[in-house]
Amino acid sequence: MSKRPDTKETVLLALELMRRIPRGRKVTAKELHEQLADTEVGRDLRTIQRQLEMLSEHFDIERDDRSKPYGYAWKERSRGMALPLLTEQESLLLTLAEQHLRALLPASLMKTMDGFFTQARANLAPYTNAKREREWLKKVRVVSTTQPLLPPKVKPGVFEQVSNALYANQWLAVDYVNAAGKRTQADVMPLGLAQQGPRLYLVCRFKDFDNERSLALHRIHSATASTLTFERPKDFDLEQYDNDGRFGFGEGKKIRLAFRIDKETGFHLLETPLSEDQRVVELDDAYEITATVVDTAMLEWWLRGFGENIWDIRRETSKLA
Numbered sequence: 004m005s006k007r008p009d010t011k012e013t014v015l016l017a018l019e020l021m022r023r024i025p026r027g028r029k030v031t032a033k034e035l036h037e038q039l040a041d042t043e044v045g046r047d048l049r050t051i052q053r054q055l056e057m058l059s060e061h062f063d064i065e066r067d068d069r070s071k072p073y074g075y076a077w078k079e080r081s082r083g084m085a086l087p088l089l090t091e092q093e094s095l096l097l098t099l100a101e102q103h104l105r106a107l108l109p110a111s112l113m114k115t116m117d118g119f120f121t122q123a124r125a126n127l128a129p130y131t132n133a134k135r136e137r138e139w140l141k142k143v144r145v146v147s148t149t150q151p152l153l154p155p156k157v158k159p160g161v162f163e164q165v166s167n168a169l170y171a172n173q174w175l176a177v178d179y180v181n182a183a184g185k186r187t188q189a190d191v192m193p194l195g196l197a198q199q200g201p202r203l204y205l206v207c208r209f210k211d212f213d214n215e216r217s218l219a220l221h222r223i224h225s226a227t228a229s230t231l232t233f234e235r236p237k238d239f240d241l242e243q244y245d246n247d248g249r250f251g252f253g254e255g256k257k258i259r260l261a262f263r264i265d266k267e268t269g270f271h272l273l274e275t276p277l278s279e280d281q282r283v284v285e286l287d288d289a290y291e292i293t294a295t296v297v298d299t300a301m302l303e304w305w306l307r308g309f310g311e312n313i314w315d316i317r318r319e320t321s322k323l324a
């Protein structure tokens with residue numbers, strides 16, 4: 004006589020499957036089987052298939068059986084899986100996270116979180132008691148320090164392919180057109196994703212090269228993640244890449260910058276210094292400021308932005324370079 008499955012384990016598996024079934028796209032039994040493989044509720048593929056058949060019969064889960072493998076998704080107007088343990092504060096945190104992390108998390112990971120985000124929004128809906136939490140969403144905002152610009156349009160599917168390849172350390176085939184109009188088709192090793200203002204940049208290495216390049220996502224016409232994986236280079240660090248001024252169009256060269264700036268114009272530099280070693284000398288009508296910074300095109304644009312209110316600009320090679 005075969006052993007009956009443990010009821011608790013069956014319920015936990017069903018709950019985990021419902022949590023991972025997305026809304027707006029379909030997922031297959033094989034994909035769910037792979038997602039659960041390294042978890043405590045991991046089961047064989049046939050068990051996953053049986054559970055999905057049962058769930059689609061009793062819940063608002065749609066099964067697309069027009070072709071194999073079958074696809075599963077929450078129906079468009081269903082509330083999805085309810086998460087009663089989410090407090091109003093947790094719902095607020097998840098809603099803020101969804102707004103600000105959407106462009107920085109792998110698309111596949113964001114989709115697995117759809118159930119949580121949907122329930123978080125439901126918990127903050129007008130008919131609930133979370134009045135203060137709803138109001139909080141209108142009380143906080145990330146503001147731009149430059150002229151606001153609309154984000155450039157990224158081709159459909161590009162972000163999903165790029166972020167998923169980056170997440171899984173997979174080679175990526177890209178069709179890219181640079182700012183000068185030159186078109187390049189190449190295999191690249193995705194190493195990092197950075198958001199700079201309204202733009203997203205992919206840091207990568209082209210195949211057979213060991214230097215890094217930054218590709219604007221909106222200039223990628225198409226991207227396809229390969230099944231081939233790579234070993235992430237140990238000599239690459241995204242934080243160091245940023246600190247070297249590479250997103251400011253620099254090469255990591257440090258300089259000792261000195262200038263004089265009108266007091267009213269330069270007062271903010273006393274509150275937000277250019278560097279840890281910044282020194283300020285107060286003169287009658289100006290501040291004389293010296294600081295160690297990375298020499299970049301962005302620095303040049305920043306200095307020019309002050310016009311006649313900044314003068315006597317000097318650059319010397321830093322001893323820290």
